[in-house]
Amino acid sequence: MTEKAAGTQANPRVGLFVTCLVDLIRPSVGFAAVKLLRDAGATVEVPPSQTCCGQPAYNSGDRGDAAAIARQVVETFEGYDYVVAPSGSCAGMIKLHYPRLLAEDVAFAWRAAALAAKTFELTSFLVEVLQVRRVDARFAANVTYHDSCSNLRELKVRQAPRLLLGSVEGLRLTELEESEICCGFGGAFSVKYPEIATAMADAKLRDVAKSGAGHVLAGDLGCLLHIAGRLARDGSAVECRHVAEVLAGMTDAPAIGQARKAE
Amino acid sequence: MSKASEDVLPQAFKAGVAQALADEDLQRALLNVKRGFIAKRAKAVAKLPEFGQLRDEGRAIKDHTLQHLDLYLEIYERNVAESGGQVHFAPTSEDARDIVLRLCREADARLVTKGKSMVSEEIGLDAHLEAAGIEVAETDLGEHILQIRGDTPSHIIAPVIHLNKEEIAKDFVRAHAGLPAKRPLATVEDLVAEARAVLRQKFLSAQVGITGANLLIAETGSSVIVTNEGNGDLTAALPGTHIVVASIEKLVPTLEDACTILRLLARSATGQEITTYTSFTTGPARQSDVDGPRAYHVVLLDNGRSAILGGDFQDMLRCIRCGACLNHCPVYGAIGGHAYGSLYPGPMGAVLTPALYGIDQARDLPNASSFCGRCEEVCPMAIPLPSLMRRWRERDFDRGDPPWQQRLALKIWAFAAKRPRLYRALSGALMPLLARAAVGKGRFRRLPFAAAWTGTRDLPAPQGETFHTLYRKRRQP
Numbered sequence: 001m002t003e004k005a006a007g008t009q010a011n012p013r014v015g016l017f018v019t020c021l022v023d024l025i026r027p028s029v030g031f032a033a034v035k036l037l038r039d040a041g042a043t044v045e046v047p048p049s050q051t052c053c054g055q056p057a058y059n060s061g062d063r064g065d066a067a068a069i070a071r072q073v074v075e076t077f078e079g080y081d082y083v084v085a086p087s088g089s090c091a092g093m094i095k096l097h098y099p100r101l102l103a104e105d106v107a108f109a110w111r112a113a114a115l116a117a118k119t120f121e122l123t124s125f126l127v128e129v130l131q132v133r134r135v136d137a138r139f140a141a142n143v144t145y146h147d148s149c150s151n152l153r154e155l156k157v158r159q160a161p162r163l164l165l166g167s168v169e170g171l172r173l174t175e176l177e178e179s180e181i182c183c184g185f186g187g188a189f190s191v192k193y194p195e196i197a198t199a200m201a202d203a204k205l206r207d208v209a210k211s212g213a214g215h216v217l218a219g220d221l222g223c224l225l226h227i228a229g230r231l232a233r234d235g236s237a238v239e240c241r242h243v244a245e246v247l248a249g250m251t252d253a254p255a256i257g258q259a260r261k262a263e
Numbered sequence: 264m265s266k267a268s269e270d271v272l273p274q275a276f277k278a279g280v281a282q283a284l285a286d287e288d289l290q291r292a293l294l295n296v297k298r299g300f301i302a303k304r305a306k307a308v309a310k311l312p313e314f315g316q317l318r319d320e321g322r323a324i325k326d327h328t329l330q331h332l333d334l335y336l337e338i339y340e341r342n343v344a345e346s347g348g349q350v351h352f353a354p355t356s357e358d359a360r361d362i363v364l365r366l367c368r369e370a371d372a373r374l375v376t377k378g379k380s381m382v383s384e385e386i387g388l389d390a391h392l393e394a395a396g397i398e399v400a401e402t403d404l405g406e407h408i409l410q411i412r413g414d415t416p417s418h419i420i421a422p423v424i425h426l427n428k429e430e431i432a433k434d435f436v437r438a439h440a441g442l443p444a445k446r447p448l449a450t451v452e453d454l455v456a457e458a459r460a461v462l463r464q465k466f467l468s469a470q471v472g473i474t475g476a477n478l479l480i481a482e483t484g485s486s487v488i489v490t491n492e493g494n495g496d497l498t499a500a501l502p503g504t505h506i507v508v509a510s511i512e513k514l515v516p517t518l519e520d521a522c523t524i525l526r527l528l529a530r531s532a533t534g535q536e537i538t539t540y541t542s543f544t545t546g547p548a549r550q551s552d553v554d555g556p557r558a559y560h561v562v563l564l565d566n567g568r569s570a571i572l573g574g575d576f577q578d579m580l581r582c583i584r585c586g587a588c589l590n591h592c593p594v595y596g597a598i599g600g601h602a603y604g605s606l607y608p609g610p611m612g613a614v615l616t617p618a619l620y621g622i623d624q625a626r627d628l629p630n631a632s633s634f635c636g637r638c639e640e641v642c643p644m645a646i647p648l649p650s651l652m653r654r655w656r657e658r659d660f661d662r663g664d665p666p667w668q669q670r671l672a673l674k675i676w677a678f679a680a681k682r683p684r685l686y687r688a689l690s691g692a693l694m695p696l697l698a699r700a701a702v703g704k705g706r707f708r709r710l711p712f713a714a715a716w717t718g719t720r721d722l723p724a725p726q727g728e729t730f731h732t733l734y735r736k737r738r739q740p
Contacts, residue, residue: 018730018731020680022730023690023729023730023731024690024694024725024729025694025723025724025725025726026723026725026726027726027727027728027729027730027733027734028726030730030734031730031733031734046730046731046734048683048687048731048735049683050683051679051680051681051683051686052680054680056673056676056677057673057676057677057680058653059634059653059656060656060660060665060669060673061653061655061656061657061658061659061660061661061665062657062660062673062677063657063660065673065674065677065680065681068677068681069677069680069681072681072683100650149633149634149635149636149637150636153635153636153637153639153640154636178297180637181593181635181637182593182633182635182637184593184633185633186632186633186634186635187633187634189630189631189632189633189634190633190716191713191715191716192630192631192669192715193280193630193631194715194716194718194719194720195280195281195284195719196280196284196594196597196598196631197633198719198720199284199597199598200593200594200597200633201720203593203596203597225722225723226720228706228721228723229706229716229720229721229722229723230719230720230721232706232720232721232723233708233719233720233721253726254705256723257705257706257721257722257723257724258705258706259701259702259703259704259705259706260705
């Protein structure tokens with residue numbers, strides 16, 4: 001059970017935009033999101049005709065494919081009261097970039113704008129729309145939180161994950177000194193310019209080490225794969241998890257990039 | 264000698280990156296960007312609650328001026344002439360070099376002093392004057408250091424940010440002849456004192472002084488420079504001829520507009536409320552003036568800028584060269600300015616360089632960004648730098664320039680992403696296979712088709728079946 005403030009729109013119908021990375025690499029994040037939303041009173045549906053938000057095409061300059069995928073997402077999700085994604089990056093794409101991408105498509109421009117208005121990143125949706133103030137979860141650990149650039153700068157989501165983490169039993173949050181700096185993932189950037197991306201990850205890793213935290217949490221799986229991948233290569237024992245898993249109390253699965261421990 | 268061959272063109276990017284990342288001195292020097300500029304700007308902006316409003320005003324001033332640039336250029340030229348100066352329009356770098364050289368010869372110049380000017384770097388002015396037998400003395404401390412090293416600027420406002428003071432001391436010992444070899448040069452103050460003494464002689468004996476301009480004011484015909492060293496004033500006021508070299512987008516309509524932009528510039532650049540010197544020059548010395556040049560010229564450079572007007576990249580012409588986007592860019596912070604291969608590095612350079620020289624000359628620059636958005640956030644002119652970089656990527660993609668492997672991978676992915684059933688079938692089959700391949704490890708140290716990732720990072724393996732497969736199964740037990 002989660003505790004809520006008064007004055008919530010009762011039982012909204014939420015379409016979960018799973019995101020391609022969660023779908024492919026870490027389904028446990030998707031199930032954590034479903035649990036958090038249902039606990040907060042939402043009716044959650046997962047339309048099966050979703051794939052990806054289109055960012056790989058959009059940020060590679062392939063506007064045609066990006067727009068085609070955007071139209072598909074608009075058609076799939078416009079019937080819901082809200083669209084929620086466990087990712088600032090994908091939510092930001094729908095909220096800020098779809099209206100620009102489809103601005104000149106007379107049939108879709110207003111539909112994209114309407115979808116944008118009801119699209120949210122998971123933690124901010126829980127706090128701002130569903131008025132969740134506490135979650136029922138326990139994670140006894142010293143953690144730090146990495147703000148993804150899209151959450152921080154595109155969606156201005158900074159307080160929501162911290163507020164919710166503050167209610168997790170046993171959890172101590174130590175902030176990174178330079179929490180505003182990119183981890184170097186940047187989608188295809190991480191493989192087109194691996195040396196630069198890795199240098200950026202290393203700066204983040206030094207900051208993580210300085211914080212003394214044993215776990216890095218974040219709201220975007222892209223950043224987490226990058227940070228976890230570099231931590232593992234570095235031989236670090238620091239573990240990475242999506243914030244939704246911790247908030248939902250679903251931390252049984254091994255951390256990102258870790259094997260299931262032999263019983 | 265072919266004249267256009269003197270143009271300063273962008274250089275290769277990727278080779279520069281590897282070099283920069285391996286350069287320990289550079290990496291140490293780059294920490295100064297973080298320690299200095301970022302904190303100072305944040306403090307200055309926090310102290311000015313109306314900064315956001317000021318930014319909107321600055322942006323509106325520049326947009327308005329750019330929309331009516333022809334009109335303001337005419338007004339500016341008329342007012343410069345009325346104050347006794349002369350404006351020379353230079354469509355290309357070559358034209359600008361030729362005009363400046365002609366003016367120097369008319370002034371019978373043997374020695375030219377120069378204030379810091381990115382436009383003069385852009386047109387390769389020093390080399391051109393020196394080839395014609397005219398000595399050029401850079402008088403900005405940073406530019407002086409670059410000159411004695413034969414180096415190029417790595418930052419638009421802090422040209423030697425790539426150097427540590429120990430390296431600079433070595434250069435001084437080597438280049439400043441006639442001084443004791445074992446003099447103290449350990450502190451910044453020592454270095455400044457020595458440069459000041461060396462440069463004083465140059466200030467007093469130059470026939471021509473060349474400065475850039477941070478702003479040009481149409482209603483008064485004035486040019487404005489901001490400095491913290493005072494070298495710009497000595498360059499402008501002591502020689503008999505003052506030449507201002509500036510690009511056309513530096514124009515603003517009124518003195519008041521200039522003041523709005525100055526408030527944004529100093530805070531964004533160095534975190535100062537106002538720079539130590541903010542100097543307005545309007546024409547040559549009047550009859551009643553004790554000091555000042557007898558001749559005043561403005562060489563107005565276009566070099567591709569009017570072609571940017573009215574197009575996709577016009578927003579870039581609002582740039583006031585404060586350097587905030589460089590200072591806050593994690594890519595710039597990792598590789599420094601030289602790796603970009605362009606005089607204009609960082610986010611502003613990633614948009615401007617291809618606009619000035621063509622995308623062929625600078626393909627990598629708008630691509631080498633994680634789109635973290637910090638540049639746009641701190642830009643005092645609200646230039647949407649990531650969107651403009653993306654627009655370059657779109658042009659690049661439309662021309663078919665990205666490597667075929669990248670295009671093919673993208674097209675295969677997009678083909679599937681537009682067909683949810685196919686996508687579901689493929690991903691549903693592939694992910695469990697990958698998970699099985701990494702069983703007991705949870706990640707890949709090496710993966711053939713992901714070498715660009717696994718070269719420096721492990722690749723976390725999928726958990727097993729995809730979310731959609733699992734969700735469907737759980738709903739239909």
